[in-house]
Amino acid sequence: MSKSDSSKKKIQAIRGMNDLLPDRSALWQYFEGKVQALTQRYGYAEIRTPIVEQTALFARSIGEVTDIVEKEMYTFEDRNGDSLTLRPEGTASCVRAAMEHGLLHNQTQRLWYQGPMFRHERPQKGRYRQFHQVGVEAFGLEGPDIDAEVILLSARLWRELGLSDHVTLELNSLGSSEARAAYRDKLVAYFEQHRDQLDEDSLRRLTSNPLRILDSKNPDMAPMLADAPKLMDHLDDASREHFEGLTALLQAAGIDYVINPRLVRGLDYYGRTVFEWTTTALGSQGTVCAGGRYDGLVEQLGGKPTPAVGFAMGIERLVLLLETLELVPDAALGELDLYVLPMDDVATTQAMLLAERIRSELPELRLQLHCGGGSFKSRIKKADRSGARLALLLGEDELDAGRATLKFLREEREQMSLDQGALIDTLASMTTSDERA
């Protein structure tokens, strides 16, 4: 080995950007499958947008002074000198695409998306620089019924995943932008009066995002925060009515919720309804799904005034939660049904042809064909380690007789010698009855 060889540095993944390895991919597919089926059942159509957009899109939608825009975006110049950004969230792109293609012209839209998002944050469990979200957005509907619908959609997902007992719905209303601005002034005035009790972070937020001070985890500030003016007490009448409409619908639908007057979203475009689904099972990254109403965003991006509501959920966090709580059914993990095993090299061709025939006749069956030769002993060991429930053995005796041997790898049961003609029916009966059980 020369020195130049040893000086080669191993290339590794970018910090905070993870590979999804084969032992976990079935879990993601399970989750994604549930989402796909669910959105379809609610009449939401998928939209796919590029992961790169003009930087201005995010600056104008998320808000110039938010942490996301100020210090967390992956922004770079392309070869033309244009400023581009890897999307830090999905709503802005979704709105841009919907407007650009006339999807919001005199019509309502129910859309969903899924994909990677990018934020340059310090990685932590449940928080990564490339992370994945599923988002749901509804446009052109202003009543609280659509707010309730998207919440019901998310609640059904938790039910189907077995998560209902592990997540809590928190609700709040931010009111109209005018009411919020007036409230913000009152709040700042209150904090100014108690400036001595504010910690360093809160002093910084006093000018950037004073509403977020309410959400502080510092116990020393709790008494002072408890006496602060309440957003709920400063709502405009229309927003109050909207919020009451929403809570009435949720009650009618049997959805439990907690009103959290300190709940504030980090993105500027939210107004009126905001909500979060949280869990205590994930440590400090407990928000698993969050969203709300953003009636002003379309107009802000140059479109006609269009009411809108939506949410995004973090796939890493939800998958982590499913793993932590051991809520993934074995059937979702994609184990093999059948391992087709030529007992020696002479049987290779016949085994391959038989495997192909089975795949044609039984498309649902998960079948792996032994490749790579080896002694019979090592072959059958591999059949065992493959995890398959059944093995189909083909050797000299079987080939001569036009038969195959079906062996049960996971149960105390005599192996069967089957005529190759009857094989398909036997396999079919065995795998379907097993799945129903």
Add this chain to the structure above:
RNA sequence: GUGGAUGUAGCUCAGUGGUAGAGCCCCGGAUUGUGGCUCCGGUGGUCGUGGGUUCGAUCCCCAUCAUCCACCCCA
């Protein structure tokens, strides 16, 4: 961006100022076409990376990278 902890085989981890071990995994064997249990043998590590101290460092010091936890932020 701030504070703290950690980094030895694919995985989980021992260990010592004189260049390393266990268990699991993987491969082979224990009579001919039957795996799982047991037994035997074997592959595999520049001790995260780069400097420094030292006769000599995996061990001490510094830096760096990565992971984890909390803050910040947020899904």
